[in-house]
Amino acid sequence: MSAEITNLKPSTDQPLTSAPRTFRDLVARIRSRLEEITPGRYQINRADAPNAGELRQIEQRQALVTSWLTPSAMKRVEARVAVVFLWFPTVGLSADSAEATTTAYARAVCDLPLWAIEKACMKIRDSGATFRPSAPELRKLAKAECDPAYQELADLRQITTAEQYVPSANPERQRVQAMFKKLAADLEGGQVASGLTPLGDVIRRAMD
Numbered sequence: 645m646s647a648e649i650t651n652l653k654p655s656t657d658q659p660l661t662s663a664p665r666t667f668r669d670l671v672a673r674i675r676s677r678l679e680e681i682t683p684g685r686y687q688i689n690r691a692d693a694p695n696a697g698e699l700r701q702i703e704q705r706q707a708l709v710t711s712w713l714t715p716s717a718m719k720r721v722e723a724r725v726a727v728v729f730l731w732f733p734t735v736g737l738s739a740d741s742a743e744a745t746t747t748a749y750a751r752a753v754c755d756l757p758l759w760a761i762e763k764a765c766m767k768i769r770d771s772g773a774t775f776r777p778s779a780p781e782l783r784k785l786a787k788a789e790c791d792p793a794y795q796e797l798a799d800l801r802q803i804t805t806a807e808q809y810v811p812s813a814n815p816e817r818q819r820v821q822a823m824f825k826k827l828a829a830d831l832e833g834g835q836v837a838s839g840l841t842p843l844g845d846v847i848r849r850a851m852d
Contacts, residue, residue, distance in 0.1 A: 660712045660793045663705055670698060674803050686806040693808050706800040709793055716758035722750040728765050732776040752779035753786050760789035
């Protein structure tokens with residue numbers, strides 16, 4: 645039995661590491677200012693948009709996440725999947741059948757990064773299962789490893805593709821915006837939630 649099989653561990657294709665807290669806070673702040681125009685299409689007030697340095701950081705992180713979600717070569721995927729079969733009974737399985745099965749499993753996950761496939765394989769190994777999981781089950785485990793990265797990538801793309809606009813100098817629009825900002829502040833302060841101030845009174849006060 646090879647060393648790769650007996651000492652299965654993540655390869656150099658390591659899973660994505662979390663971004664620094666300051667960067668995550670930056671992304672959260674900017675995303676909170678996004679306005680959805682149509683499903684999947686966003687805009688942002690130019691005053692709230694990231695500056696050149698912030699945008700560069702976001703684009704660099706986006707490129708990194710994209711690269712870490714890149715699928716691996718089919719042969720490397722097949723090698724990892726073949727390891728899983730050694731943990732389960734293969735009585736009656738010919739060499740040709742084993743190869744065909746390995747290829748079928750590899751095709752089910754070949755669009756996912758190698759590190760996610762490896763982590764899925766290790767979860768199967770550590771689960772104590774007595775039967776080999778199906779190809780869809782292996783894919784489900786591997787994709788779950790990628791989901792946080794997919795979500796982060798979607799969040800970053802919302803920012804980098806958002807259309808910037810300069811609001812028109814509309815006094816009524818500004819008055820309404822100010823009213824709702826004050827209302828939001830009052831709500832956040834717990835005046836309504838605590839039951840001390842009726843919601844109608846808070847709205848009327850914001851409009852004054």
